[in-house]
Amino acid sequence: MKENAPETPRTPVIERIMALKEASLEALKAEYGALFGKESPCSNNKAYLWRKIAYRLQEIEYGSLPAETQGKINDLIQKYDPVNNQALRPEEPQPSPGRRKSSARDRRLPIPGAIIQKEYKGRNIEVKVLEKGFEYDGKQYRTLSAVAKAVTGVH
Numbered sequence: 001m002k003e004n005a006p007e008t009p010r011t012p013v014i015e016r017i018m019a020l021k022e023a024s025l026e027a028l029k030a031e032y033g034a035l036f037g038k039e040s041p042c043s044n045n046k047a048y049l050w051r052k053i054a055y056r057l058q059e060i061e062y063g064s065l066p067a068e069t070q071g072k073i074n075d076l077i078q079k080y081d082p083v084n085n086q087a088l089r090p091e092e093p094q095p096s097p098g099r100r101k102s103s104a105r106d107r108r109l110p111i112p113g114a115i116i117q118k119e120y121k122g123r124n125i126e127v128k129v130l131e132k133g134f135e136y137d138g139k140q141y142r143t144l145s146a147v148a149k150a151v152t153g154v155h
Contacts (some may be wrong), residue, residue, distance in 0.1 A: 013061045017054040028053065035060075116144075125151055 011019075020031060028049040032041040035056045041049055065073070109129060110116065116127045116134075127147050128135040136147045149155050 013057050017050075017057055020053060021050055023050075025049075120151055 020028065023031070025044065025046055028046060029041055031053050032049055033039060035053060041052075043049060064070075112129050112131045114129045116129065118125045118127075125136070127144070130140065133140050133142045134144060134147050135141070136150060139150070141147045141150065145155070
């Protein structure tokens with residue numbers, strides 16, 4: 001049985017995570033350094049740092065995933081993740097010697113039908129991946145660069 005020693009008040013993890021969402025980049029970098037023991041994080045992306053910090057705070061509070069579960073997750077990512085989905089994409093035939101490679105889809109792109117979402121200047125941008133190209137704002141574009149130009153107005 002535990003003794004009735006007074007506990008130091010702790011901020012619930014969710015409140016701490018949500019408070020960090022509004023923090024400055026410098027504050028996130030400092031928190032990252034404190035949690036991961038690194039002088040400088042590998043990114044200057046606020047959303048990325050916030051997610052990494054949030055995951056780490058939850059890991060500290062509730063414990064990390066068992067190795068078996070993490071292994072299963074990694075297997076599922078390899079198999080079904082739209083970017084790494086070997087199971088969902090048919091293998092491309094190898095071109096014959098002396099012939100140019102066909103203009104097949106870039107295997108690094110998400111599968112057709114996937115939606116790419118980004119926030120740009122307070123606006124939520126949604127781009128649908130098509131078999132050949134992309135769709136944004138009801139118009140079709142050949143490349144993501146063309147979509148970026150339509151959104152930003154610059155190349």
